[in-house]
Amino acid sequence: GAGVSQSPSNKVTEKGKDVELRCDPISGHTALYWYRQSLGQGLEFLIYFQGNSAPDKSGLPSDRFSAERTGGSVSTLTIQRTQQEDSAVYLCASSLRTSGQYYEQYFGPGTRLTVT
Amino acid sequence: AQRVTQPEKLLSVFKGAPVELKCNYSYSGSPELFWYVQYSRQRLQLLLRHISRESIKGFTADLNKGETSFHLKKPFAQEEDSAMYYCALRGGYNTDKLIFGTGTRLQVFP
Structure with a gap:
C-alpha cells in the first residue's frame, strides 16, 4: 500500500517568510510524528500526534514552530518567520498507535527546507 | 536525561571484514x-x-545494560550494507517518540 507521503519534497524560502510542510500518514495510522534532520545533528524529535491531539510538543524549538492535524489524518507543520538555522530535512512518520507496546514508525521521504 | 551517543561519524571497512557500529545510551x-x-x-x-x-x-545487536550500550554487529560486511545507521531510544512507555543518535555512515569497499 501507499507509504507516508510528504510535500513539497524541496522548499527554498527567504529568511522571514512562513512555510507549511505537509504530511500524509499511512491510512489507519493514528500516531504521527515530526522529526528534523539537521547537518551534524542527527534526527531530533519535534512533536507527535495521537489522533488530532498533540500530547508531546516538547521538541518544537521555538514558538515560531507549530503543527496541527485534522481528521486524524493529514498534518501540517508551520514555521513562521523562517531563519537560516531552520534549514534541514523535516521527516514525518506514522505508526498504528502509541502507548504500551511499541508500534513501528514508518517514515516519509522528507521535505528539504532551505532558508536563504 | 535521555540521550543516545554514536561516537563514530564514519566507519570504513572492506567487504568481508567484521563491522561494529557503536551506540551508548x-x-x-x-x-x-x-x-x-x-x-x-x-x-x-x-x-x-x-x-x-x-x-x-546478518546484523545483530545486544543490549548491555551494564555498559549502557547497544552496538550493532555483522561478522562479514557486504557492499550493500553501505548506508547511514542510526541508533534510537524509545522516549518512554507511553510514547513511541524516538530519541536518535547522530548516526554513523558505514562505507563498505569492494
Missing part, C-alpha cells in the same frame, strides 16, 4: 532500543529492535 528505567538504517536515496527504515533479539540482514 542514557536512560533511567528499562530502555527500548532500535537501529534504523537509511540507504542512499531511500527512506529511513527500522533494521532491528532489541526486544526481538533477531538477526536482520
